[in-house]
Amino acid sequence: MAGAAMTKRTRSACWLALVLALLAGCARRPAPPAAGGEVVVGILADISTFNEYQSLGDAYEAQVMDLLFPSLLVEQPDWQEHPPTFAPSLATRWETSADGRVITFHLRPDARWSDGVPITADDVRFTFDVQRDERISAPGLEIKRFIEAVEVVDPHTVRFAFSRVYPYQLMDANDGHVIPKHAWGAVPLERWESTDFGAILVTGGPFRVASHARGQTLVLERDPNWWGAPRPYLDRLVFRVVPDSGGQLAQLLAGHLDLVEVVPPREAGRVAASPELELLRLPGRTWGFVAWNNRRPAFADRDTRCALSLAINRPTLVESVYHGFARLGTGPVLASMWAFNKALAPLPFDPARARELLARAGWRDADGDGTVERGGRPFEFDLLVPAGNNLRRDMALLIQADLARLGIRCRPREVEAAAHLALLDAGDFDASLTAYTEATKVELASVWATPADDGGSYNFAGYSNPEVDRLIAEADAAPDFESARPILDRIQELIVADQPVTFLYESDKLVAMNRRIRGARINSGSIFFNADEWTAGR
Amino acid sequence: MPRFLLRRFAAAIVLVWLVATVTFALVSLAPGDAAAGLADPRVAPEVRERFRRDFGLDRPWPARYLTWLAGAARGDLGVSWVHHRPVAAVLADAVPATALLAGLGLLLEIAGGLALALVQLRRPHGRADRALTALSLVAYALPAFVVALLLQYLFAYRFRLLPPSHTLSPGGELLTGLPRLLDQLRHLVLPVAAIALTGAGAVARYLRGSLLDERGQLYVLAARARGCSERRALWAHALPNALLPLVTMVGLSLPFLISGSLVIEVIFAWPGMGQTMVAAALARDLPLLMGGTLLATLAVVAGNALADLAYALVDPRVRL
Numbered sequence: 049m050a051g052a053a054m055t056k057r058t059r060s061a062c063w064l065a066l067v068l069a070l071l072a073g074c075a076r077r078p079a080p081p082a083a084g085g086e087v088v089v090g091i092l093a094d095i096s097t098f099n100e101y102q103s104l105g106d107a108y109e110a111q112v113m114d115l116l117f118p119s120l121l122v123e124q125p126d127w128q129e130h131p132p133t134f135a136p137s138l139a140t141r142w143e144t145s146a147d148g149r150v151i152t153f154h155l156r157p158d159a160r161w162s163d164g165v166p167i168t169a170d171d172v173r174f175t176f177d178v179q180r181d182e183r184i185s186a187p188g189l190e191i192k193r194f195i196e197a198v199e200v201v202d203p204h205t206v207r208f209a210f211s212r213v214y215p216y217q218l219m220d221a222n223d224g225h226v227i228p229k230h231a232w233g234a235v236p237l238e239r240w241e242s243t244d245f246g247a248i249l250v251t252g253g254p255f256r257v258a259s260h261a262r263g264q265t266l267v268l269e270r271d272p273n274w275w276g277a278p279r280p281y282l283d284r285l286v287f288r289v290v291p292d293s294g295g296q297l298a299q300l301l302a303g304h305l306d307l308v309e310v311v312p313p314r315e316a317g318r319v320a321a322s323p324e325l326e327l328l329r330l331p332g333r334t335w336g337f338v339a340w341n342n343r344r345p346a347f348a349d350r351d352t353r354c355a356l357s358l359a360i361n362r363p364t365l366v367e368s369v370y371h372g373f374a375r376l377g378t379g380p381v382l383a384s385m386w387a388f389n390k391a392l393a394p395l396p397f398d399p400a401r402a403r404e405l406l407a408r409a410g411w412r413d414a415d416g417d418g419t420v421e422r423g424g425r426p427f428e429f430d431l432l433v434p435a436g437n438n439l440r441r442d443m444a445l446l447i448q449a450d451l452a453r454l455g456i457r458c459r460p461r462e463v464e465a466a467a468h469l470a471l472l473d474a475g476d477f478d479a480s481l482t483a484y485t486e487a488t489k490v491e492l493a494s495v496w497a498t499p500a501d502d503g504g505s506y507n508f509a510g511y512s513n514p515e516v517d518r519l520i521a522e523a524d525a526a527p528d529f530e531s532a533r534p535i536l537d538r539i540q541e542l543i544v545a546d547q548p549v550t551f552l553y554e555s556d557k558l559v560a561m562n563r564r565i566r567g568a569r570i571n572s573g574s575i576f577f578n579a580d581e582w583t584a585g586r
Numbered sequence: 587m588p589r590f591l592l593r594r595f596a597a598a599i600v601l602v603w604l605v606a607t608v609t610f611a612l613v614s615l616a617p618g619d620a621a622a623g624l625a626d627p628r629v630a631p632e633v634r635e636r637f638r639r640d641f642g643l644d645r646p647w648p649a650r651y652l653t654w655l656a657g658a659a660r661g662d663l664g665v666s667w668v669h670h671r672p673v674a675a676v677l678a679d680a681v682p683a684t685a686l687l688a689g690l691g692l693l694l695e696i697a698g699g700l701a702l703a704l705v706q707l708r709r710p711h712g713r714a715d716r717a718l719t720a721l722s723l724v725a726y727a728l729p730a731f732v733v734a735l736l737l738q739y740l741f742a743y744r745f746r747l748l749p750p751s752h753t754l755s756p757g758g759e760l761l762t763g764l765p766r767l768l769d770q771l772r773h774l775v776l777p778v779a780a781i782a783l784t785g786a787g788a789v790a791r792y793l794r795g796s797l798l799d800e801r802g803q804l805y806v807l808a809a810r811a812r813g814c815s816e817r818r819a820l821w822a823h824a825l826p827n828a829l830l831p832l833v834t835m836v837g838l839s840l841p842f843l844i845s846g847s848l849v850i851e852v853i854f855a856w857p858g859m860g861q862t863m864v865a866a867a868l869a870r871d872l873p874l875l876m877g878g879t880l881l882a883t884l885a886v887v888a889g890n891a892l893a894d895l896a897y898a899l900v901d902p903r904v905r906l
Contacts, residue, residue: 088756093865094857097670185640190630241640242665242672259759262679263857264752267759286756290855299750302743466618466870487628495627504631 085584086284087565089575090296090305094263094289099232099245100225101178101186108309111576115268115285116251117225118167120153121218125571127488128331130386131529134218138167138226138252148213148527151221155204159275161228162251169206173198174229183237191223215529216489228252254280254580264289280580281567300325300560306584307565309575311558313371313439319560330572331384332557335377336440336483337549338431338447339509343475346427350546355405357550358398360450366553369442373558377551379544380496384554387490387533389540394551402454413455420455428457429478432471435462440481443552447481472508480508483555488573490536493520496543511548590894598887605883606876610654613872614647620667620870641667654876663880664873668866673877676862681844681881683753684851684858688843690774691781696836698782699789706794707801707820718790725787734780734853741776749773751855777854781847792831800824830901837893844885845878 091108100113121134121142139153159167176198179188194214199207208221231250235243249257254276255268266287270280288305290296297315299305301322311319311327320327340347340356347353366374376394381387411420411427419426433444444460451458458479463471471477484495484506497520498512499505519539526532544551557572564585569578621634621643638644642653657664663673702722706715725733742750749755749772758769800806801824809819848860859878866874898904 086756096668099670102670182636183640185633185637187629187633189636190632241670244671244675259757261754261759261857263683263861264855265754265756265759267757284757288752288756288855289857290751291852291861295751295853295855298738298743302746302750304750464616464618465868466620466622467616468618469622470618484627491627494631504635506627506631 084281084283085564086286087282087306087562087582087584088286088288088304089307089309090290090299091287092289092291092293092296092310095260095266095287097245098249098257099227099240099243101184101188101227102240102243102245111574112266112287113225114253114574114576115255115579116253116257117227118159118252119222119225120155120172121222122577123219123222123488123573125569125573125577127386127573128384131215132219132488134222142218144217148217149210151208151210151217152201153206153208153221155206156275157204159252160273161231162256162271162273163231164273165228165230165250166203167226167228167252168203169200170203171226171229172206173200174233175224175226178227178237179224181237184240186224188224191220195221213527214524215526215532219489226252255285258284274580276580281583282579285576285579297560300562303562306562307575308560309557311560313369313373313555313558316371316373316558319558324562324564326561326563328557328559328561328570329373330557330559330570331382332374332555332572333382333384333487334483334485334557335382335554336443336481336552337377338552339472339480339482339549341475341478341480341510342512342548343510344478346422346425346429346478349409351405351409352411353547353550354395355402355409355411355454356451356456357395357547358405359402359454359456360447360550360552361397362394362550362552363397365443365446368446369439370553370555374553374555377553379540379551380492381490381536381540382486382554385486385488385490387536389537391537392540392544395544395547399450399453406454411455418455419457426457427455428459430459430461432468432477432480433460433462434465434468434481436465440483444481475508475510482508492536492539493524496520496539496548509548511543511546513542513546516542516546591891594887594891594894598884598891601887602880602883606655606658606880607651609879610651610872610876611647613870613875614650618870619643620872622870654873658876658880663877666866666871666874666877668869668871668874673873676874677859677877677881680857680859680862683856684845684860685843687774687777687850687856687858688781688847690778691785692836692839692843694778694782695785695789696832698786699793702786702790703793703797706790707797710798715794719794722787722790725783726791727787728784729849730780730784730847731849731853733783734777734850737776737780737783738853748775750776751853753856777850777856780850780854789832789835792835793828796828796831797824800828803827826900830897833896833900834893837889837896840889840892841882841885845882 095109095112098116100110118138120137120139122137124133124135126133138155138159140156142151142153144151153172155167155169155172161167176192176195178184179186179192182189194211195208196211197209199209201207210217228250231248232245246260251257251271254271254274256271258267258269260266268285270283274280290299290305293310293312296305296308297311297318300308301318303324316327319325340353342348362376366372366376375383378392378394379389381389406420410422413420415421419428421427431444431447433440441460441462448458448460468480472480472482495506496511497505497507497517499507499510516539519535519542523532523535523539526535559570559575561568561570566583566585567578567581571577619638620641621637642650654664665671666673666676669676702718706718709715738750741748753770753773755769758766761769801820806819806824809823814823845859845863848864850856851858851860863875863878866878
């Protein structure tokens with residue numbers, strides 16, 4: 049009996065304890081994940097500078113700067129569904145004026161640089177002055193061209209005044225990290241290029257630099273004074289320079305590295321087979337194409353260019369060269385982007401239709417030598433391939449074989465990378481196998497508008513369609529995304545119909561990560577998007 | 587001797603100037619420039635033009651060359667376009683790493699080659715000699731990258747006895763004293779072994795041949811006739827003469843201490859001159875390329891001059 053009462057009492061006590069525990073759990077915020085741990089990241093080359101406004105716009109360096117320096121807002125990886133949105137960061141909130149020309153940012157009052165000095169609107173203003181200065185090589189001058197002034201309202205409020213209303217105002221205002229005026233403002237801008245900013249480094253991000261052995265290891269450690277405390281949870285993020293991707297993979301598989309950003313497609317299987325590793329397949333931002341030199345008679349007409357696109361077996365190319373880790377290219381906007389015209393589909397592989405178009409364009413094998421001619425000139429050309437890029441060399445060989453079946457003589461020619469660009473710049477080429485990596489901003493003018501006579505364009509194919517030029521200008525002048533969208537759709541239709549280039553593929557980004565890293569929300573725009581939330585079990 | 591040195595010095599200045607001029611001209615005349623890396627739709631085309639203007643790439647190359655030459659004559663090698671630091675500082679980081687690796691590699695390759703040759707000479711044409719001849723030929727014939735990858739695979743990945751790359755473990759920069767030294771030594775083993783293994787084969791082949799020749803010379807016979815022990819005849823008489831070709835070999839290898847080995851440095855992620863200069867060439871970082879070329883040329887000139895001097899010191903027949 050006593051035993052039964054005891055059991056009853058014990059049971060009641062247990063229930064009471066459980067209820068109390070639940071109540072306590074509801075009252076408190078969830079406990080943060082276990083702090084500590086270290087993640088070792090493989091990089092191909094060392095960080096060249098800690099001052100991004102000294103740099104030439106290296107995408108990887110920009111990602112590392114995300115860990116060290118604050119930005120007003122954080123761009124969200126939601127560009128697939130709609131134009132990217134922004135989350136608060138150094139700025140806790142912002143508002144746009146009624147006429148749309150002024151955006152006011154309110155900064156966190158508790159934000160501090162790593163030396164304890166508050167991060168204020170003066171730093172934001174100083175950053176803007178640097179970005180807009182002619183003496184700085186970094187790309188800020190162009191990105192901020194519509195920002196007329198940045199005004200310090202009070203230490204924690206800053207106002208951006210624009211010369212016009214356009215869809216990317218927030219993105220442009222946010223572009224570039226805020227840098228410390230009190231630490232770097234004393235260096236004259238003429239001397240920035242030769243200044244070692246690592247020696248006067250003051251940071252304001254979730255991590256700070258613990259040590260830097262040039263050319264081999266950069267160690268970042270958590271900054272306990274960061275405003276997001278208790279984040280970051282990791283003790284250290286270590287960047288190890290391993291200058292070739294084969295070496296990176298070997299070290300990843302052996303456990304010396306935890307994260308590798310670029311896994312070659314042919315090695316993806318080895319990563320996927322490893323129980324310790326996770327292979328992340330992300331819709332990439334790189335697209336490859338064959339630029340036909342539209343200025344040359346052989347490629348000047350649309351039928352010929354379309355025939356070339358239809359004659360190349362792109363599905364096989366994607367499968368054999370990219371091992372399936374790519375999608376067929378469709379048009380000038382990545383299929384994974386919000387602005388992609390979903391009514392468009394990739395051109396099929398259709399050699400019969402290609403033959404018809406070639407014949408319609410006047411190409412015939414009149415002398416029976418196996419090569420088609422037009423106006424007495426055989427259809428033969430050099431296809432430039434940047435030297436040392438095995439994937440593109442393999443593609444060029446496949447393209448050569450496909451075109452040979454239609455009586456077109458294509459000669460792949462490997463050219464050193466800088467010389468390759470010089471030939472493209474000068475328009476001194478027939479065809480070129482090239483790839484571009486796109487930003488999240490849809491900006492079509494530099495690649496698709498008729499190039500100006502003085503150069504300054506990435507439209508190496510020399511494509512020129514007055515209607516496309518007009519629509520690009522119209523889209524750029526649109527005040528918001530909704531009004532720009534139908535114009536962008538039409539531009540894509542026109543370019544796809546013209547086939548100034550053959551849209552070959554849009555490659556996936558393959559990232560390999562050790563499974564002990566938890567909480568990582570890696571996206572193709574930024575590996576370290578939420579690095580402050582990562583944990584790494586030992 | 588002073589005349590020799592003076593002559594050598596004058597010739598060195600002309601040679602260095604010639605190499606620098608030809609390098610500057612070749613890099614400048616080759617199609618493309620440092621702005622190539624900016625061909626990216628994420629960077630406005632105007633940025634490329636501004637970059638060209640800021641770094642003087644829009645000026646004719648002879649004008650840029652004269653500016654560079656005037657700076658170099660004053661000891662100012664300019665600022666690296668990629669590293670954003672003075673070229674001298676970039677080289678000062680890379681040279682010690684390479685000198686340590688290549689210096690230890692060279693020492694070990696000589697010591698290893700000498701040991702092999704001496705073992706072989708205990709019974710020339712015997713079983714051990716034949717086996718070691720075959721072994722040193724294989725080592726000599728194997729490309730450095732094969733040996734390096736093999737060593738890395740076996741000792742770093744298969745048996746996990748040694749670190750696969752770098753000069754220190756992650757976070758090793760924070761170590762001090764003995765733990766740091768031990769960590770550095772562990773990282774040196776594989777790259778030094780890769781250099782020494784391939785080089786020792788060649789040294790052994792040279793030394794074995796010249797030692798065999800010297801041992802048959804009359805002066806060695808005379809030494810033996812005077813009652814010299816076999817060991818003393820070898821070490822005190824034959825060896826110093828047999829080492830003469832090695833002096834030239836080492837002299838010619840000295841520039842390697844500065845210029846480094848790209849293959850070994852890439853495989854073992856060693857932050858030395860080889861890697862630095864190849865990266866500079868790919869990025870068309872002209873100031874850094876020129877600085878590295880100057881240094882490498884000086885090393886070649888100095889190596890040759892030192893070899894000649896050493897020859898004169900060890901061989902009384904040679905007069906400078």
